[in-house]
Amino acid sequence: xxxxxxxxxxxxxxxxxxxxxxxxxxxxxxxxxxxxxxxxxxxxxxxxxxxxxxxxxxxxxxxxxxxxxxxxxxxxxxxxxxxxxxxxxxxxxxxxxxxxxxxxxxxxxxxxxxxxxxxxxxxxxxxxxxxxxxxxxxxxxxxxxxxxxxxxxxxxxxxxxxxxxxxxxxxxxxxxxxxxxxxxxxxxxxxxxxxxxxxxxxxxxxxxxxxxxxxxxxxxxxxxxxxxxxxxxxxxxxxxxxxxxxxxxxxxxxxxxxxxxxxxxxxxxxxxxxxxxxxxxxxxxxxxxxxxxxxxxxxxxxxxxxxxxxxxxxxxxxxxxxxxxxxxxxxxxxxxxxxxxxxxxxxxxxxxxxxxxxxxxxxxxxxxxxxxxxxxxxxxxxxxxxxxxxxxxxxxxxxxxxxxxxxxxxxxxxxxxxxxxxxxxxxxxxxxxxxxxxxxxxxxxxxxxxxxxxxxxxxxxxxxx
Amino acid sequence: xxxxxxxxxxxxxxxxxxxxxxxxxxxxxxxxxxxxxxxxxxxxxxxxxxxxxxxxxxxxxxxxxxxxxxxxxxxxxxxxxxxxxxxxxxxxxxxxxxxxxxxxxxxxxxxxxxxxxxxxxxxxxxxxxxxxxxxxxxxxxxxxxxxxxxxxxxxxxxxxxxxxxxxxxxxxxxxxxxxxxxxxxxxxxxxxxxxxxxxxxxxxxxxxxxxxxxxxxxxxxxxxxxxxxxxxxxxxxxxxxxxxxxxxxxxxxxxxxxxxxxxxxxxxxxxxxxxxxxxxxxxxxxxxxxxxxxxxxxxxxxxxxxxxxxxxxxxxxxxxxxxxxxxxxxxxxxxxxxxxxxxxxxxxxxxxxxxxxxxxxxxxxxxxxxxxxxxxxxxxx
Numbered sequence: 001x002x003x004x005x006x007x008x009x010x011x012x013x014x015x016x017x018x019x020x021x022x023x024x025x026x027x028x029x030x031x032x033x034x035x036x037x038x039x040x041x042x043x044x045x046x047x048x049x050x051x052x053x054x055x056x057x058x059x060x061x062x063x064x065x066x067x068x069x070x071x072x073x074x075x076x077x078x079x080x081x082x083x084x085x086x087x088x089x090x091x092x093x094x095x096x097x098x099x100x101x102x103x104x105x106x107x108x109x110x111x112x113x114x115x116x117x118x119x120x121x122x123x124x125x126x127x128x129x130x131x132x133x134x135x136x137x138x139x140x141x142x143x144x145x146x147x148x149x150x151x152x153x154x155x156x157x158x159x160x161x162x163x164x165x166x167x168x169x170x171x172x173x174x175x176x177x178x179x180x181x182x183x184x185x186x187x188x189x190x191x192x193x194x195x196x197x198x199x200x201x202x203x204x205x206x207x208x209x210x211x212x213x214x215x216x217x218x219x220x221x222x223x224x225x226x227x228x229x230x231x232x233x234x235x236x237x238x239x240x241x242x243x244x245x246x247x248x249x250x251x252x253x254x255x256x257x258x259x260x261x262x263x264x265x266x267x268x269x270x271x272x273x274x275x276x277x278x279x280x281x282x283x284x285x286x287x288x289x290x291x292x293x294x295x296x297x298x299x300x301x302x303x304x305x306x307x308x309x310x311x312x313x314x315x316x317x318x319x320x321x322x323x324x325x326x327x328x329x330x331x332x333x334x335x336x337x338x339x340x341x342x343x344x345x346x347x348x349x350x351x352x353x354x355x356x357x358x359x360x361x362x363x364x365x366x367x368x369x370x371x372x373x374x375x376x377x378x379x380x381x382x383x384x385x386x387x388x389x390x391x392x393x394x395x396x397x398x399x400x401x402x403x404x405x406x407x408x409x410x411x412x413x414x415x416x417x418x419x420x421x422x423x424x425x426x427x428x429x430x431x432x433x434x435x436x437x438x439x440x441x442x443x444x445x446x447x448x449x450x451x452x453x454x455x456x457x458x459x460x461x462x463x464x465x
Numbered sequence: 466x467x468x469x470x471x472x473x474x475x476x477x478x479x480x481x482x483x484x485x486x487x488x489x490x491x492x493x494x495x496x497x498x499x500x501x502x503x504x505x506x507x508x509x510x511x512x513x514x515x516x517x518x519x520x521x522x523x524x525x526x527x528x529x530x531x532x533x534x535x536x537x538x539x540x541x542x543x544x545x546x547x548x549x550x551x552x553x554x555x556x557x558x559x560x561x562x563x564x565x566x567x568x569x570x571x572x573x574x575x576x577x578x579x580x581x582x583x584x585x586x587x588x589x590x591x592x593x594x595x596x597x598x599x600x601x602x603x604x605x606x607x608x609x610x611x612x613x614x615x616x617x618x619x620x621x622x623x624x625x626x627x628x629x630x631x632x633x634x635x636x637x638x639x640x641x642x643x644x645x646x647x648x649x650x651x652x653x654x655x656x657x658x659x660x661x662x663x664x665x666x667x668x669x670x671x672x673x674x675x676x677x678x679x680x681x682x683x684x685x686x687x688x689x690x691x692x693x694x695x696x697x698x699x700x701x702x703x704x705x706x707x708x709x710x711x712x713x714x715x716x717x718x719x720x721x722x723x724x725x726x727x728x729x730x731x732x733x734x735x736x737x738x739x740x741x742x743x744x745x746x747x748x749x750x751x752x753x754x755x756x757x758x759x760x761x762x763x764x765x766x767x768x769x770x771x772x773x774x775x776x777x778x779x780x781x782x783x784x785x786x787x788x789x790x791x792x793x794x795x796x797x798x799x800x801x802x803x804x805x806x807x808x809x810x811x812x813x814x815x816x817x818x819x820x821x822x823x824x825x826x827x828x829x830x831x832x833x834x835x836x837x838x839x840x841x842x843x844x845x846x
Contacts, residue, residue: 117731124734128663131745135757136666141795148802190750226723231672231730235662239669368492369681371658371674371733374726375690375719381488382694385481430671452697452716 002184003130006191009183010198012068013040019071022078024267026259028213034206035271037198038252042278043067045175046326049281052156052171053333059154060182107217114221118204118228122237126197129238133189139240142169144192147177151187158337167339170330172281173242193240199248200237204228207442210255215455223449227441232372232434242283243434249278250289251439254398257293257319261300261394269297269318276323281330285410285435290323292405296398352415358424359414366429373437380440383447390447399443403436478699485695489688506657506676507554509639521547521637524622534601535566535635538625544574545632546624554618556580556611558642558651563605564593564623565636571597572626576606580616595625601635608639649677658729659736663744675729686722693718758796759789760817760838766800769813769841772834778809780844782826785817793817812842 014033017040021032047066052058134144146164150171153160161167177192184191207227212220236244253275260268276293279286297319301312334340367377384391384400391400410432414423422428449455512518513535523529526541538545562576576591589611595602611618618639625632641648658673674681693715700712745753754763773779781797783790793815798805801813814826816838823832823840830842 117727121731121734124738128734128738128741131741131753133750133753133757136669137792137795139669140799145799145802148799152803225727229723229727229730231733234730234734235668235672241669364492366671368687369674369683371672371681371683371729374730375687375723378687378690379694379719382485382691382698385485386694386698428670431669 002186002188002191003194005184006180006188006194009180010037010194012183013037013044013179013198014202016040016043016067016071019075021271022075024271025265026263028209030205030209030212031255032209034202034204034209035252035256037202038248038278039271039274041176041179041195042172042249042274042281043071044179045172046277046281048175048178049171049326049329052150053329055155057154058150058156058175058178064182103217111218111221114225118225121228121234122197122201122204125200125234125237129193129197130190132193132238134193134240135189136239136241142166143173143240143242144177144189146171146174147181147192148187150174151178151181156333156337161337161339167337168284168334169242170281170283172278173240173245176245177240193238196240196244197237199244200228200233203248203251203438206252206255207438210442211445215449219449219455222454223442223445226376226445227438230373230376230434230437230441232430233438236434241431243431246279246282246286246435247438249275249282249286250402250435251442253279253289253293254402254439255442257297257398258395260297260315261398266315266318269315270322273319273322276319277326280323280327283435285432287323287327288409289402289406289436292402292409293398294320295405296401300394300397355415355420359411359420362414362424362429363411366433370430372430372433376437376441376444379448380444383444383451387447387451390451391443396443396446399439399446403440403443406436407433478702482695482699485691489691492684492687492691506652506655506673506679507552508679509554509559509641510678511549511637512635514635521623521634522550524548532633535633538632538634540629540631542629544624544627544629546622547634548623549621549637551620552618554639556608556614556616556618558648559608559618559639560642561605561608561640562621563603563636563638563640564625564634565601565603566595566625566632566634567599567601568595568597568626568630568632570626570628570630571595572628572630574623574625574627577622577624578611578618579620579622580611580614581619582614582616586619593625601633603636605640612642652677653682656732656736659733660740662733662737663740672733686725690719690722758793760793760815762793762796762815763800765815765836765839766797766813768836769834769839770801770804772841773804773811777804777811778806779804779811779813780807780809781805781813781815783815783817784819784821785815789817810844810846812844814840814842 014037017036017038018032020039020043021027021036024032024035027035044067047070048058048063051063051066056062134140142165146160146169149160149163150156173195176195180192180194181187204224204227208220208224211223214220215223233244233247236247253272256268256272256275259265260272272293276286276290279290294316298312298316301315305312367373380403384404390396410419410429413419414429419428423432508519511521513520513531514533516531520529520531521536523538524546525543527545527547528539528541529547530537530539536547538547556578564576572595574593574595576593578589578591580587580589591606593604593606595604621637623634623637625634641651643651653675658675661673662668674683676682696715697712697719700708700715744756751761751764755761770779779801781794781801783793783797785793797813797815811833812827812830814823820838823835823842826840827842827844830844832840833843834841
């Protein structure tokens with residue numbers, strides 16, 4: 001019964017996100033499915049965070065009406081409006097079902113084999129997540145512990161920040177675990193892990209949806225397997241860390257931003273901003289990607305309209321408003337409770353050359369020689385070096401350059417700050433790389449797919465894969 | 466006509482190829498370093514002259530020094546002895562144990578193996594002899610006597626000379642049963658990285674690669690993929706007859722390497738699933754907690770809490786030091802919440818390994834309850 005309620009919590013998050021995404025235009029069913037989970041679960045944890053910030057009790061009685069009520073009200077309003085603003089192509093349910101069936105029947109053996117492999121892998125990690133309680137160090141003593149306290153105390157207090165460690169980490173994942181606790185009716189070390197395989201599943205839906213809109217189904221499935229086939233990502237899908245959720249929001253945010261770059265609908269920009277809010281609400285280092293995306297957006301806008309164009313600054317404002325608000329509110333909360341940031345301090349004078357060499361070796365080991373990424377980074381480097389022009393297209397700029405920017409900033413931080421000690425001789429670097437690895441894989445697939453002529457013909461319409 | 470643009474493009478391409486191939490060579494060179502022990506296959510070779518080889522542990526008051534030639538063992542009152550520490554190897558995978566060491570006087574020594582099977586643990590001793598002198602001697606101990614039992618080697622203890630004298634040990638190696646080539650294949654298909662995925666927390670940071678003799682196979686494959694990718698990228702600029710064929714071969718090689726990596730991902734995750742299902746057998750929650758804690762900490766804490774007055778706070782302490790002790794404290798804080806508080810009237814003391822009498826732990830405190838692995842005290846305020 002506990003498991004059923006936990007799964008119900010995930011479905012509810014998916015449903016809430018599904019409703020919120022109704023206003024996004026030109027979105028395929030699979031993309032909507034992929035984005036819905038992230039949007040839903042982020043909405044839930046943001047509402048809970050706002051309640052905690054305002055001093056209201058973080059309890060189901062107070063939060064549920066807001067979590068469910070707002071999206072339902074929005075949906076009602078949308079349906080009552082004379083002009084339907086939803087994006088779904090006006091096809092009947094029967095038509096859609098028959099389209100899906102006929103398309104599935106037309107898939108070749110490669111497509112089915114790859115799908116079977118991905119499904120088996122996902123099922124394996126889902127079962128692994130289900131049989132074990134949350135237990136790996138930070139998953140238990142940092143994130144689940146915070147969730148357990150919030151579940152029990154129902155408010156953010158000074159004693160909360162004195163009890164937990166590190167106190168400055170954002171609360172998205174602990175609050176999402178509280179959400180599952182509410183549905184289950186008790187704090188359960190098994191049930192809360194249902195969140196993480198779901199992030200992986202949503203990520204796979206999103207990638208396949210994105211690719212099959214452009215390429216043939218078989219090539220899209222190969223691309224999805226390439227993006228999803230990252231061993232460290234599967235390992236994270238069975239434990240309650242924040243790295244996979246951040247990787248999901250980084251990927252989703254960049255996909256939305258690249259749609260904005262291509263289609264120029266402001267709604268994509270707001271959605272991209274919500275993903276950026278998801279990044280900073282999940283982990284502090286998510287702010288790096290959010291900022292890099294902002295800089296890229298500014299560059300794209302300046303190229304389009306120049307610095308005088310009002311749209312340039314409006315676009316930047318639309319994107320930045322949500323992540324800035326979340327970051328600011330969380331900073332105020334920390335300030336109020338006297339929580340200092342554990343952002344790494346400047347290390348002062350060091351032997352720069354030897355540090356650069358140490359960091360370079362740590363990067364080579366982490367990117368290529370452990371079992372985390374297969375051949376991802378080899379092909380990514382080839383894509384960036386060889387086909388740099390293709391990486392600068394509207395379609396690819398947000399898929400490739402946030403990765404370069406993030407890794408570049410991490411490398412500088414490793415050389416110049418105390419992060420060095422966690423990276424050289426430790427394994428933290430691979431988790432930092434995980435934040436952008438799925439995005440790097442998608443960028444690589446897009447660039448090399450075009451450059452090497454791998455992309456087949458796209459399907460006639462983009463609503464099903 | 467001299468086409469400047471084309472020359473620049475050519476220079477750029479040559480530069481890129483140089484960077485990519487040079488980088489690939491560097492990656493190969495760095496990859497020749499043995500992987501860290503946490504994610505590598507179990508070590509079966511110790512070259513003590515190499516600084517990166519971990520030490521064995523001295524026993525019987527032996528003083529141990531690392532020198533250029535290996536481990537120098539100075540005996541106390543008893544003969545010098547060293548232990549491998551905990552290892553976990555299937556004896557059927559090894560034909561011989563090879564030892565290289567030096568003693569001054571002729572000596573008889575002993576090699577002891579702690580073996581384990583589901584029927585229990587036992588020690589097996591094997592005699593070794595050295596002629597003595599100024600040079601290193603190499604001896605081989607047969608391991609085929611253990612093949613029928615299917616036991617696992619859990620520890621090796623080496624006493625080079627039963628007469629106390631200084632000894633220099635330079636190498637220990639368990640020689641594979643199948644010859645080097647087959648042993649390399651055995652390394653490659655080892656399920657060990659999958660078991661590690663399930664059992665070791667470190668895999669949340671890094672997943673073990675498939676490896677041969679402690680070296681990641683990616684040290685060879687990644688440079689190859691770099692070169693193949695360079696070929697695929699150069700082919701469109703070439704007008705020779707063989708270019709498309711080379712491009713296709715290179716492309717198929719890249720796909721092949723990816724498929725191999727993906728197959729390993731599937732294999733390791735399947736092994737991890739099997740390991741997890743065995744570890745957390747029967748969905749029994751107390752068994753699962755004991756498996757992840759390495760001790761029945763959760764059920765012991767629940768037992769202790771049931772003996773406390775309702776709503777009372779408790780502090781946690783343990784004999785376990787170091788990182789394991791920190792982990793136990795963090796876990797107990799989580800399990801006991803909201804009961805844990807500093808300055809509480811009760812204290813829960815946990816014995817992770819050796820049990821002491823409760824009054825030895827806190828002589829001034831009243832013992833209100835005790836069990837196999839814990840004492841519960843009322844702390845004087």
